[in-house]
Amino acid sequence: xxxxxxxxxxxxxxxxxxxxxxxxxxxxxxxxxxxxxxxxxxxxxxxxxxxxxxxxxxxxxxxxxxxxxxxxxxxxxxxxxxxxxxxxxxxxxxxxxxxxxxxxxxxxxxxxxxxxxxxxxxxxxxxxxxxxxxxxxxxxxxxxxxxxxxxxxxxxxxxxxxxxxxxxxxxxxxxxxxxxxxxxxxxxxxxxxxxxxxxxxxxxxxxxxxxxxxxxxxxxxxxxxxxxxxxxxxxxxxxxxxxxxxxxxxxxxxxxxxxxxxxxxxxxxxxxxxxxxxxxxxxxxxxxxxxxxxxxxxxxxxxxxxxxxxxxxxxxxxxxxxxxxxxxxxxxxxxxxxxxxxxxxxxxxxxxxxxxxxxxxxxxxxxxxxxxxxxxxxxxxxxxxxxxxxxxxxxxxxxxxxxxxxxxxxxxx
Numbered sequence: 001x002x003x004x005x006x007x008x009x010x011x012x013x014x015x016x017x018x019x020x021x022x023x024x025x026x027x028x029x030x031x032x033x034x035x036x037x038x039x040x041x042x043x044x045x046x047x048x049x050x051x052x053x054x055x056x057x058x059x060x061x062x063x064x065x066x067x068x069x070x071x072x073x074x075x076x077x078x079x080x081x082x083x084x085x086x087x088x089x090x091x092x093x094x095x096x097x098x099x100x101x102x103x104x105x106x107x108x109x110x111x112x113x114x115x116x117x118x119x120x121x122x123x124x125x126x127x128x129x130x131x132x133x134x135x136x137x138x139x140x141x142x143x144x145x146x147x148x149x150x151x152x153x154x155x156x157x158x159x160x161x162x163x164x165x166x167x168x169x170x171x172x173x174x175x176x177x178x179x180x181x182x183x184x185x186x187x188x189x190x191x192x193x194x195x196x197x198x199x200x201x202x203x204x205x206x207x208x209x210x211x212x213x214x215x216x217x218x219x220x221x222x223x224x225x226x227x228x229x230x231x232x233x234x235x236x237x238x239x240x241x242x243x244x245x246x247x248x249x250x251x252x253x254x255x256x257x258x259x260x261x262x263x264x265x266x267x268x269x270x271x272x273x274x275x276x277x278x279x280x281x282x283x284x285x286x287x288x289x290x291x292x293x294x295x296x297x298x299x300x301x302x303x304x305x306x307x308x309x310x311x312x313x314x315x316x317x318x319x320x321x322x323x324x325x326x327x328x329x330x331x332x333x334x335x336x337x338x339x340x341x342x343x344x345x346x347x348x349x350x351x352x353x354x355x356x357x358x359x360x361x362x363x364x365x366x367x368x369x370x371x372x373x374x375x376x377x378x379x380x381x382x383x384x385x386x387x388x389x390x391x392x393x394x395x396x397x398x399x400x401x402x403x404x405x406x407x408x409x410x411x412x413x
Contacts, residue, residue: 022173
């Protein structure tokens with residue numbers, strides 16, 4: 001018998017409740033009076049992308065601080081100093097100085113540098129002032145009995161995580177898109193891989209013919225294979241990549257070599273390291289320099305190399321893509337064209353209607369960008385990206401969950 005209340009009566013996988021998906025989770029939160037620096041250090045220490053802000057006086061949550069908020073404020077600092085696009089080395093160095101000066105953990109701040117203005121000295125600011133400023137992932141709470149079908153509906157609207165509220169308005173867990181995908185891989189008979197996750201292995205194994213048919217459909221047939229994407233070259237300035245990540249609400253962009261092959265990816269998780277003293281000077285450097293420094297640091301901490309960049313092809317079935325994302329805990333997978341792939345069909349969105357339409361926009365070292373069109377696609381070319389939101393929105397269509405069941409409990413007063 002299952003240890004989870006109600007699971008025995010579940011007739012289908014989409015009736016699983018939110019409380020069952022976070023029952024073993026330890027919630028990491030921070031006092032609302034903490035500084036932005038303290039919040040960033042918590043994100044790095046626990047390898048998480050967001051953290052709830054708890055107010056001891058009112059015994060309530062005042063918001064959520066995440067990597068999107070951090071990126072938004074860094075780009076605001078650049079904008080306030082007229083750094084977008086950065087036109088000189090001096091402009092970049094000013095932001096680096098502001099990071100170094102305003103943080104007590106700074107190794108050796110330069111005595112000759114001018115004190116930064118209040119707009120850019122944000123690491124000492126209360127984290128509450130920066131929380132939810134990006135509006136990309138607002139604080140969104142759900143009840144423990146919210147079903148998986150309802151959660152799929154919520155995540156389909158580009159919300160990446162929700163707080164599961166328990167008794168006394170306390171968060172019992174943070175349910176993310178990634179956690180949800182790992183649950184599906186662990187509990188559906190279509191998947192044969194074993195994940196090393198906090199999700200309990202005693203979940204029942206579900207079988208659903210309609211879902212199985214969807215999972216075995218190719219990305220091309222699901223119209224998920226081709227999408228206009230953004231990328232960077234190894235020498236693309238960090239500031240240019242930051243602007244693109246923030247403007248388009250991307251979680252990562254690939255870094256391509258001159259031939260167009262993917263070397264690695266720059267993600268929001270890499271950007272958070274810029275708050276550490278030993279990484280702050282990298283705000284002046286290139287995308288590849290930051291990624292290499294972060295991977296080296298992560299290798300030291302973990303004692304092993306990080307997972308390589310994952311990719312798929314247009315003809316791959318959806319379940320292969322889901323398996324890769326779940327196994328690597330990543331949020332996007334890059335789609336590469338192969339000689340066996342079919343070109344984008346003409347019934348795709350208008351931006352693919354002609355052979356000269358851009359399929360990849362690549363940021364250059366001089367803060368401009370060049371465009372690769374459909375006509376330039378060759379074997380191994382980047383031709384699209386599939387995100388967890390894309391996948392969840394596709395699966396959500398099977399559940400027919402009414403919109404009225406997706407309740408926003410974001411006001412926690």
